[in-house]
Amino acid sequence: MLKPTIHALFITTFLTGCAAQPHQNEKTVGIGDSSGHTQVITIKQSDIANACDLSAFEDGFKYTYMSMWNGRIEEILKTSTEQSATDYYSKLFFNSEPNTRAVLDEAPETRANYSYCQESSYQQGKISGFIYSIEDLKRLEEKSPM
Numbered sequence: 470m471l472k473p474t475i476h477a478l479f480i481t482t483f484l485t486g487c488a489a490q491p492h493q494n495e496k497t498v499g500i501g502d503s504s505g506h507t508q509v510i511t512i513k514q515s516d517i518a519n520a521c522d523l524s525a526f527e528d529g530f531k532y533t534y535m536s537m538w539n540g541r542i543e544e545i546l547k548t549s550t551e552q553s554a555t556d557y558y559s560k561l562f563f564n565s566e567p568n569t570r571a572v573l574d575e576a577p578e579t580r581a582n583y584s585y586c587q588e589s590s591y592q593q594g595k596i597s598g599f600i601y602s603i604e605d606l607k608r609l610e611e612k613s614p615m
Contacts, residue, residue: 498527500534501571505564510534510605516597520590525583529594530601535563535571537602545610553614561609 496517501507512530520526538561545558565571580588 496523498530500531501563502566502569504567505570506561507563510601512597512601517593520593521586522584522590525587525590526594526597529591530598531594532565532571532573533595533598534602535565535598536573537599538606539563539571541602541606551614557614 495514496512498510498512499507500510517523517526542558542561546555549555549558563571580591583591
C-alpha cells in the first residue's frame with residue numbers, strides 16, 4: 470500500500486518541479502556599453518536551442534541587434550522635426566565599446582578561426598538579433614513622444 474503513495478508523491482513532485490522551471494529555459498543578454506544606452510534582453514530557449522556555441526550566438530545577436538536599433542534611431546532623428554522626439558531618441562543609441570556607436574559587424578575576418586559550430590551559432594545569433602530588434606523597435610515607436 471505504501472508503494473503507490475510513494476509513486477504518486479514522486480510523480481507529483483516531478484511534475485511540479487518541471488512546471489516551476491519555465492524561466493530556466495530563457496537566456497538574458499546584456500546589450501550595449503555603459504557609455505551609451507544599455508538594455509537586457511530575454512532570449513527564448515527555442516531561439517538558442519540549435520546554437521552549439523552560446524558565446525558566438527550572443528556576439529552575433531548583440532551586434533546585429535545594436536546596429537539595427539542604431540540605424541533605425543538615426544532614420545527617426547533625420548526625419549524628426551520635434552525637439553521632444555529628438556531629445557528622446559538621441560539618448561537611445563547603443564555603444565559596442567566606450568563611446569563607439571555599434572555598427573553591423575562587417576569584418577568577417579575577425580571570425581576566420583571560428584569552427585563550423587561557432588560560425589553557425591554566430592549566424593543564428595544575427596538572425597535572432599534582427600528579429601528581436603524589429604519587435605523591440607516597433608514597441609519603442611508605439612511609445613514615441615511624437
